Amino acid sequence: MIEKSVRDRLIGSAGDLYNLRGIQSVGMDDLRTATGISLKAIYGAFPSKNAIILAVLDKRHDDWTTSLSHRVSLVADPEEKLLEVYEYLFDWFSEPGFRGCGFINSFAELGAVNPEVRQRVQEHKEAFQTFIAELVTAAHAEPELAAQLAILAEGAQTTAAIAGTTSSAKHARRAAEILIAAALMPTP
């Protein structure tokens, strides 16, 4: 099974193109050129461009979730698990072709006019907050810390995307250390 299905190749290529140039700037013909798959075959695999967009978002969610939770699972200490999130972000920002969180970008581009896109982005971000909240619970800290850490992660993503630098991950990590320490300190 070296060969990937037409669907998978389309999702992969569309994801790359959408990430690079935005969704609306990429036409079906661009996708045809990039993949070598005929328009007829594309429309045989997906009923519309919108279906491709949603499939790309679904795959991105799965990949991201799997990748992040695996990365965190390699760390044993509950507190270090939380910080590992920002190490993960740093590596992500360092990848060539990083252009920001695809969900934030999709939301900004289509969220106002495309309810299906909006819903998937909201679900993705909710899932991320839940993930952080579980780590926070495991570290025996109060739930408010989870909201704070999630905001740091989101801010690091947009800052890295716009400024084109990776340092926001380091700053967010340092801030997270302080917030975690404060949250774990017994409040009299």
Add this chain to the structure above:
Amino acid sequence: MIEKSVRDRLIGSAGDLYNLRGIQSVGMDDLRTATGISLKAIYGAFPSKNAIILAVLDKRHDDWTTSLSHRVSLVADPEEKLLEVYEYLFDWFSEPGFRGCGFINSFAELGAVNPEVRQRVQEHKEAFQTFIAELVTAAHAEPELAAQLAILAEGAQTTAAIAGTTSSAKHARRAAEILIAAALMPTP
């Protein structure tokens, strides 16, 4: 001077429409319908849609900068000035029709394919970071605090936009309090 110029009316209306539906979803005809200004007059005031987009961004930057710095100037204490930023964000998120930071949205939608838009967004965010950095300096804290506080603000904006809630401003404010306290604590 009750009457605003054609330019100002176009910038105002375009800003509202772009904020509500995204930039690419709003056509010149929509702008004509919204303002009642003929296409000929629109193209008399601006050479292209792109020029309108840039004018909207410029106006948004001026409005935002003026409004935020005025709000902060009402507070005397240097530490409280920093926290006032998040109060400002909270009020902004609470406005009806809030759909996220227009600069983040514009960047996501057009940053990859429109260098002029990208540059304005980058300049706006740099200006915000500089603004925070000056407040941090005035509070006699280290520069790293400025990066952390800016990340919190960005994260609060995207979180509020996607989730459609205002609570991220409160969480960011609470986190900022902790980070400020930690930064002002003498490090041995």
Add this chain to the structure above:
DNA sequence: AATGCTAGAGAACTTTCGTTCTCAAAGCAA
């Protein structure tokens, strides 16, 4: 070998959108 099915390449169709053009009405000068 002949026939029928599949699939690819890209032309064609339709809609949308940015931009320009036409035409007629209205204001204004002499």
Add this chain to the structure above:
DNA sequence: TTGCTTTGAGAACGAAAGTTCTCTAGCATT
């Protein structure tokens, strides 16, 4: 009034993009 300029309303134009259609070449089956 007459003629000139300006301006608005919207038609028209050209390009782009999503979707469908046609035609042909290749392949399988009998």
